[in-house]
Amino acid sequence: MEKKPFVTLDQLRSIQKDYPTPFHIYDEAGIRQTARNVNKAFSWNPGFKEYFAVKATPTPRILKILHEEGCGCDCSSLTELMMSAKCGITGRDIMFSANETPAEEFVLASQLGATINLDDFTHIDYLEKAIGFIPERISCRYNPGGVYQLGESKEGFQVMDNPGDAKYGMTKAQLFEAFKVLKSKGAKEFGVHAFLASNTISNDYYPALAAQLFELAVELKKETGCHITFINLSGGVGIDYRPEQPANDIFAIGEGVRKAYEAILTPAGMDDVAIYTEMGRFMLAPNGHLVTEVIHEKHTYKEYKGVDACAANLMRPAIYGAYHHITVMGKEDQPADHKYDVVGSLCENCDKFAVDRMLPEIEVGDLLVIHDTGAHGFSMGYNYNGRLRSAELLLKEDGSVELIRRAETPEDYFATLVW
Numbered sequence: 001m002e003k004k005p006f007v008t009l010d011q012l013r014s015i016q017k018d019y020p021t022p023f024h025i026y027d028e029a030g031i032r033q034t035a036r037n038v039n040k041a042f043s044w045n046p047g048f049k050e051y052f053a054v055k056a057t058p059t060p061r062i063l064k065i066l067h068e069e070g071c072g073c074d075c076s077s078l079t080e081l082m083m084s085a086k087c088g089i090t091g092r093d094i095m096f097s098a099n100e101t102p103a104e105e106f107v108l109a110s111q112l113g114a115t116i117n118l119d120d121f122t123h124i125d126y127l128e129k130a131i132g133f134i135p136e137r138i139s140c141r142y143n144p145g146g147v148y149q150l151g152e153s154k155e156g157f158q159v160m161d162n163p164g165d166a167k168y169g170m171t172k173a174q175l176f177e178a179f180k181v182l183k184s185k186g187a188k189e190f191g192v193h194a195f196l197a198s199n200t201i202s203n204d205y206y207p208a209l210a211a212q213l214f215e216l217a218v219e220l221k222k223e224t225g226c227h228i229t230f231i232n233l234s235g236g237v238g239i240d241y242r243p244e245q246p247a248n249d250i251f252a253i254g255e256g257v258r259k260a261y262e263a264i265l266t267p268a269g270m271d272d273v274a275i276y277t278e279m280g281r282f283m284l285a286p287n288g289h290l291v292t293e294v295i296h297e298k299h300t301y302k303e304y305k306g307v308d309a310c311a312a313n314l315m316r317p318a319i320y321g322a323y324h325h326i327t328v329m330g331k332e333d334q335p336a337d338h339k340y341d342v343v344g345s346l347c348e349n350c351d352k353f354a355v356d357r358m359l360p361e362i363e364v365g366d367l368l369v370i371h372d373t374g375a376h377g378f379s380m381g382y383n384y385n386g387r388l389r390s391a392e393l394l395l396k397e398d399g400s401v402e403l404i405r406r407a408e409t410p411e412d413y414f415a416t417l418v419w
């Protein structure tokens, strides 16, 4: 789909007066609409809940907006748990899906009343030692191993990933044993969780995963007698980073999961099972832009446009070679007849937001919108080269702009040093 910024050049010029570039900006209306669509797509399931993956955008204002729309938090670390709690998101509104989890994190998760999702069989004993008991409501993460493939076509598979090589989750045998042990230790409400593929562009991923987990749940119930009350499809629903890619249709996805539910769970008498999701990317990525100004140009063996953002603000292109669409603001209607590398300031040659990208002619002073940075954007930022993290802004529904995280200052960078 054509990529249109959710802000105009005029808006950005006016925002720039108060908040210098680079900055991340999020679209409140878009976030709310996405959450409403997700809730509507799964409204056939009375217990449905989206637990937003906090790691994607760990910003309190965003978590609160999502909470207002009925979402919970999927946390995986101590500080994510603390942030959720400070936002007033506690109890069953927190899913704690961590791995290699320190004891203190289980303690806080338990104090907050979070639902704990165990990554490994050995974590049963570890959790019991850490908190002194086994909670009545508990979840286990499943990893079927092997290679995960979906939707074969001439070009290959629509979705392909490698769970057998992933550190997460339990084998099937361990999962059955875990349920039996947990039940003997007092657990009463059980959940199953699995994350098999990342950034999937296919309306079939969740339905196929759901069918697999539903069949597993039926088997688990038969063999262990455990009461399975929720199935967590986790994250992994992708977005169309490239304009020529198809977009996922959340309504088709919800409908596909419903069909699998009615085919597998309902006949097994398990129609009290709630569906949970832990989407990060799908919820937030398209609802965020990284805005940066062109400050240099360089003509050597290639044509470079140097911007004031760098991989410290958005790491995905540098580490995955990920594509992020770029709009040269105010030049949307001009032909893309210039080939550029759009580069940041890190002393690393991978610090390129675009390589050999065809764009309208760019001049120093132009503002660029880098698209789809609302998830796994700011949050993956780091301080390499002494670069500071940028501000985060919220474009509110009334068109005004609110600072939701200030930019780091040199004082922040020096704060942990011992001289």
Ligand SMILES: *Cc1c(COP(=O)(O)O)cnc(C)c1O
Pocket: 053, 055, 056, 074, 076, 097, 195, 198, 199, 234, 235, 236, 237, 278, 279, 280, 281, 282, 375
């Ligand atoms: C990262 C993660 C997610 C979110 O993944 P997205 O690709 O952003 O949807 C959800 N659950 C768990 C356990 C994760 O680690």
